[in-house]
Amino acid sequence: MKYILILVEENGIANALKVLLRENYFTGVEVPVRGFQSIIERKPDIIIIDSSCRNVSGYEIVEEILRRLPDVPLIVLVDSYGAAARRLMNMGVYDVIEKPFDPERLITP
């Protein structure tokens, strides 16, 4: 079973993702921080990150993940599609998903 690391600050979103994914994946949740050694140590197969974290800039973390874990697909949750989503896709993320998402959208590969 693949391991998905969920990087969010909010319990509600973390819980929703865990419930949604638990039949097909192992999941772990972390609050995103700068200089995240523990994320690398967890060796995730997929990473999902909420772009709207309050304490860190979503872009900074995204850049850091793409640089340090270039082979791990990175899915970013955004408030709305638009300039931010385009910028993220150009940065090289695997997918951008608008909140609130359809559960099928996330579990269908």
Next chain:
Amino acid sequence: MNLLTQDKEIRNAEGHLTVDGKLVSLRTNGSTFHSADGIPLGAQLIFSDISLLRILQSQLERNKRLASLGILAAGIAHEIRNPLVALKTFSQLLPEKFRDDEFRANYIKVVIPEIERIDSLVEQLLIFARPRPVRMENMDLVSIIESTLVLIRTQAGSDEISFVKNYNREHIEINADPEKIKQALWNLLLNSVDALQNRSGIIKIGLSSTDENVLISIEDNGCGISEENMNKIFDPLFSTKPSGTGLGLPIVNEIIAQHNGRINIESKEGVGTKVTVILPFNNRTG
């Protein structure tokens, strides 16, 4: 006539006059003049119609409020969509997982707080966008602080907190809107409780006065505010609390301004925060 007999000067006194059924705002300036040996000779009064100025001022206020609402609208997408993630996911999974005990337990734990979060956001938005007019009355500030403290002690995390009070008088009468002052104090005290993040700490509440003003200070030894965040704390929807609405301090600011008061916040990250609210004893309405 009063002016003449009392030998006084009037500077920028404001009032209203009804002319042909219309309310006119007037500003009055006046002074007496005397002969060389000090005998009052007469008085001069100048009335200026400042109705237009007042209309422009209220339009400006309205524009400022609309600009704030614009900032609010941008933030609302984020504030409502985040709780909607959990609501949507859990609701869509409900039919197939209805018999799963763990799912049901999670459902209750997650869904209700998220609904309450949206509800409280809407409530605060309404207060912010359409505040009811202030109703000034003579009130005792000490008893308002005391009743707010009783309420704050019922909040989660406040068991471990020592509330240290330092009032310079038993009663302080001021002219203010008790409900609004209570709301402002509640928001400030709640910030202090949250800053202590469920660990034991001290919140000091001080009350002192000068001839014209009363000073309320609320000081905690909590997490403090970072330098970076310091100039954002009055922005609507800015919050560092996971479930904060970011409307607490903007509402406090609005209330203090309605009372012609001032607010001063000093903070050091990791050390604590001190908020000082300065309110005039007397508030002229209108």
